[in-house]
Amino acid sequence: MGHGMNRRDWLRLLGAACATCVLPLWSATATAQWTDSTLWGVDGNVDAVTRSGSTLYVGGSFNTVGPNSGGGVLLERQTGDPVPYPRVAGTVRAVVPDGGGGWFIGGNFAGVGGMRRHNLAHILPGGAVAPWNPNVDGPVLVLALNGRQLYVGGSFAAVAGTARANFAAIDAVTGEVLDWRADTDAAVYALAVGAGRVYAGGHFSMIGGVARNSVAAIDPADGTVESWNPDVGFEGTPGWIRALAVAGDTVYVG
Numbered sequence: 135m136g137h138g139m140n141r142r143d144w145l146r147l148l149g150a151a152c153a154t155c156v157l158p159l160w161s162a163t164a165t166a167q168w169t170d171s172t173l174w175g176v177d178g179n180v181d182a183v184t185r186s187g188s189t190l191y192v193g194g195s196f197n198t199v200g201p202n203s204g205g206g207v208l209l210e211r212q213t214g215d216p217v218p219y220p221r222v223a224g225t226v227r228a229v230v231p232d233g234g235g236g237w238f239i240g241g242n243f244a245g246v247g248g249m250r251r252h253n254l255a256h257i258l259p260g261g262a263v264a265p266w267n268p269n270v271d272g273p274v275l276v277l278a279l280n281g282r283q284l285y286v287g288g289s290f291a292a293v294a295g296t297a298r299a300n301f302a303a304i305d306a307v308t309g310e311v312l313d314w315r316a317d318t319d320a321a322v323y324a325l326a327v328g329a330g331r332v333y334a335g336g337h338f339s340m341i342g343g344v345a346r347n348s349v350a351a352i353d354p355a356d357g358t359v360e361s362w363n364p365d366v367g368f369e370g371t372p373g374w375i376r377a378l379a380v381a382g383d384t385v386y387v388g
Contacts, residue, residue: 220247
């Protein structure tokens with residue numbers, strides 16, 4: 135603190151010097167930023183990037199470089215070639231056709247085709263994202279469609295701001311949450327519709343206020359839990375049901 139200057143004087147001088155350095159940065163004209171959706175991606179970590187002219191050099195821990203498809207890809211049935219499809223920002227865990235050439239998709243994602251969609255979306259024929267937007271607040275793990283009722287299972291607490299614990303029914307046309315309700319105390323991983331019932335499987339011990347280990351049958355009209363009760367589990371505790379299928383009078387459980 136020489137030359138007769140005290141600590142306060144030094145701080146004032148330092149502050150003035152910093153302000154002089156920062157001002158030109160703030161006064162510089164900002165450059166508009168945008169996301170290049172055509173830029174290729176890698177299957178690992180990028181640790182270094184440099185550019186020379188129109189060439190971008192990328193280094194890191196990865197094995198392949200290619201087009202960034204997002205979390206979901208539509209493939210041509212005969213050739214296996216990719217078909218244009220809106221990019222999903224996240225992971226797709228469930229897909230079901232809408233019966234008219236489009237698809238309902240569920241998973242753990244924040245957007246589809248550049249539009250904000252939380253974990254559930256409707257993709258129309260041709261690849262457009264429908265305005266339909268129920269907004270599920272947790273991962274969607276399974277979907278099943280029965281007429282206009284789209285059954286949604288997963289690990290969530292609300293759909294469109296309406297309380298629904300891990301299981302819900304949504305109007306497939308309007309996106310409204312239906313009064314139908316069969317809440318569970320743990321995640322729903324599997325759904326199947328058949329024989330006049332909706333079958334749900336997962337890791338739950340309660341569904342619709344009724345004790346059921348891992349799998350249950352529900353009335354598709356009002357959400358009532360049926361008396362059908364295989365009690366799948368380990369010594370009275372629920373197991374993990376991840377697959378269900380119905381054929382005639384038989385329900386297959388995996």
